[in-house]
């Protein structure tokens with residue numbers, strides 16, 4: 001029996017994540033220093049853990065409302081108002097999901113008709129393209145330019161729009177480039193999005209990690225707010241990747257329909273995690289701020305380090321990644337990462353894992369201690385000596 005043939009063709013044709021592929025390789029070696037993983041090295045603040053443990057001790061171990069605990073939705077709503085001046089009604093506009101990941105999938109499945117086009121900005125987070133394809137959509141790529149600091153311009157947007165364009169996925173601060181869009185950067189795009197009725201799926205999971213400018217959401221523009229599906233979560237800012245908790249906010253109609261998919265497929269996000277997140281939003285901003293301060297120190301340190309050893313690196317204004325240019329080595333990004341791993345036991349992610357526009361770059365995470373970063377820079381410095 002050929003089991004392959006029993007499977008869905010679209011699924012069979014999906015490429016495995018370029019990050020995973022590379023890390024399976026890295027994991028076969030001993031003593032590897034990895035700057036590859038996109039998750040905080042910090043432990044979840046203890047008060048959040050205690051609140052979750054207490055909820056279990058208090059026998060709060062049942063399903064919650066499908067949309068999530070009302071208390072959590074109220075806290076999310078207050079938080080978005082307090083931090084980003086966004087107004088979302090906890091009863092009508094907020095849905096608690098299993099990570100930002102579920103929110104991305106739900107949004108796409110709720111809006112796409114077979115053949116609709118969804119604009120993706122490359123280099124981009126590895127999950128977007130498969131999520132669009134699995135929802136029946138067609139990904140249309142815009143290749144962002146490093147000389148524009150990987151921001152989206154009005155000209156690039158206009159050139160990508162066709163009569164089939166249904167939505168665009170934005171992700172600022174960006175994984176993998178660390179690029180951000182300021183209010184000024186967004187301004188020219190807003191009338192275009194409005195005129196063409198393009199749904200904006202805005203993945204703002206790194207919003208707290210904005211180091212220079214105040215974070216701006218496309219939902220901050222009243223003209224298009226109801227076209228925006230804002231996605232965020234607790235994984236990055238609250239160091240809660242393993243808790244699997246995120247949320248989406250949007251207009252009442254979108255939310256009602258998206259909720260149906262969540263209701264049938266998931267029921268509700270994990271209950272203990274929801275209690276932990278309530279504590280996170282109520283009483284943990286100081287821990288979030290401390291982590292952000294650390295990321296900022298590491299960012300400055302790693303950007304200086306990479307430039308010093310001959311790998312040109314922009315100062316990214318958000319997230320916890322740098323995106324150094326490796327073109328001068330004459331290697332492809334995959335060759336660079338494989339050779340670096342082989343010769344110096346340091347793992348980074350090839351830029352090509354994030355789409356063709358990422359070729360010529362590597363993604364380096366600085367969600368690691370300064371000590372680890374220091375050793376890694378030293379080793380990459382030795383590696384680079386053959387190319388100087």
Ligand code: PMP
Pocket residue numbers: 038098099100101102125171174175203205232233234235241244245246
């Ligand atoms: N969006 C982006 C841009 C990410 O980098 C990630 C995690 N790597 C996610 C979404 C998914 O996060 P979550 O843990 O909330 O599902």
